[in-house]
Amino acid sequence: MDLSTRYLGLELGCPLVASASPLALDLGNLRRMEEAGAGAVVLPSIFQEDIENDIEEMERLVAESNPEASSYFPAGAATNVGPEGYLDLIRRARAAIDIPVIASLNGITRAGWIDYAKQIEQAGAHALELNIYYLPTDLSLDGAEVEQRTLDILVAVKQAVSIPVAVKLSPYFSSVGRMIQRLDQAGADGVVLFNRFYQPDIDLDDLSLLRDLKLSNRAEIRLPLLWIGAVAGRIQGSIGASSGVQTAAEVVKYLFAGADVVMTTSALLRHGISYLKVLKDGLIADLEARGAQSVGSIRGHLRRGATEDSIVYDRVNYIRILRAGERHD
Numbered sequence: 567m568d569l570s571t572r573y574l575g576l577e578l579g580c581p582l583v584a585s586a587s588p589l590a591l592d593l594g595n596l597r598r599m600e601e602a603g604a605g606a607v608v609l610p611s612i613f614q615e616d617i618e619n620d621i622e623e624m625e626r627l628v629a630e631s632n633p634e635a636s637s638y639f640p641a642g643a644a645t646n647v648g649p650e651g652y653l654d655l656i657r658r659a660r661a662a663i664d665i666p667v668i669a670s671l672n673g674i675t676r677a678g679w680i681d682y683a684k685q686i687e688q689a690g691a692h693a694l695e696l697n698i699y700y701l702p703t704d705l706s707l708d709g710a711e712v713e714q715r716t717l718d719i720l721v722a723v724k725q726a727v728s729i730p731v732a733v734k735l736s737p738y739f740s741s742v743g744r745m746i747q748r749l750d751q752a753g754a755d756g757v758v759l760f761n762r763f764y765q766p767d768i769d770l771d772d773l774s775l776l777r778d779l780k781l782s783n784r785a786e787i788r789l790p791l792l793w794i795g796a797v798a799g800r801i802q803g804s805i806g807a808s809s810g811v812q813t814a815a816e817v818v819k820y821l822f823a824g825a826d827v828v829m830t831t832s833a834l835l836r837h838g839i840s841y842l843k844v845l846k847d848g849l850i851a852d853l854e855a856r857g858a859q860s861v862g863s864i865r866g867h868l869r870r871g872a873t874e875d876s877i878v879y880d881r882v883n884y885i886r887i888l889r890a891g892e893r894h895d
């Protein structure tokens with residue numbers, strides 16, 4: 567079975583990608599991901615705040631002490647690894663595995679931290695995933711500004727590096743498709759749909775905010791599935807699917823909608839890294855059962871416009887579903 571796929575200009579042997587999570591901080595885990603069949607891995611994000619804190623700390627040291635201090639780059643305390651440790655993680659990951667290593671940079675403003683992207687490239691990352699996790703709780707900020715901010719960061723990062731850059735974005739734009747198209751036109755080598763936003767709950771017993779991170783469930787594929795189906799074949803860049811994969815069925819659905827790769831984290835946290843092999847075997851079994859010879863032969867077959875049934879993404883269907891009132895809990 568030919569599982570090969572092309573993502574961000576990289577040739578992958580399998581469309582399954584381990585998405586950004588702390589699992590990838592460990593070299594043993596990275597090797598297990600490769601052994602279990604991952605086509606690529608995304609390292610956990612390094613955050614703008616970590617980089618800026620570190621830059622400030624470095625400037626303080628330079629100002630306060632002798633010139634030798636300028637060669638000292640302290641490890642940041644805010645993350646597990648800090649900026650220097652993150653670069654080291656990239657180098658060690660590159661040495662440990664043969665599949666592509668995608669670094670992840672998480673920031674919200676266009677500022678000095680973007681130069682760090684260059685260091686990520688120099689450390690050997692095959693590509694960079696840009697996670698622009700921005701919650702516009704400032705009520706004076708309108709949608710156009712939020713969109714422009716996202717585009718500005720992409721353009722600045724693209725200017726800083728020559729490795730491919732993907733943008734992992736949120737579904738909360740008023741015109742998601744247009745936003746994806748603008749990112750594509752601004753030079754994004756791919757989009758990852760979608761980022762899962764932090765959404766707090768309230769603990770009614772002690773009236774505190776609950777900030778726990780829930781693992782995903784399979785119903786969460788529906789929103790990314792919709793937008794992947796809507797943009798596949800209509801943008802130049804690659805499409806990565808992220809959210810809700812629990813079994814091979816979700817992987818197959820994302821491929822049918824038009825994803826080039828399908829990412830997973832929650833399933834690996836639940837079942838262990840070896841579960842990647844279960845997903846891969848399930849994908850192969852599904853393709854065989856359909857008489858398909860390759861991933862490429864099903865990819866995008868159910869994207870919008872690719873079938874008679876493209877109306878599935880439209881309003882008519884929406885009205886029909888609501889009127890039928892069917893529920894499948």
Ligand SMILES: Cc1cc2nc3c(=O)[nH]c(=O)nc-3n(C[C@H](O)[C@H](O)[C@H](O)COP(=O)(O)O)c2cc1C
Pocket residue numbers: 585586587588609610611612670697734760761762779780781782783808809810811829830831832833835
């Ligand atoms: C514990 C944990 C840590 C994560 N860390 C990151 C991160 O550093 N950067 C990032 O872009 N996404 C991060 N994510 C999000 C995942 O990469 C993924 O997009 C999300 O969990 C949805 O995919 P899933 O349904 O397969 O879990 C994290 C998710 C989890 C559960």
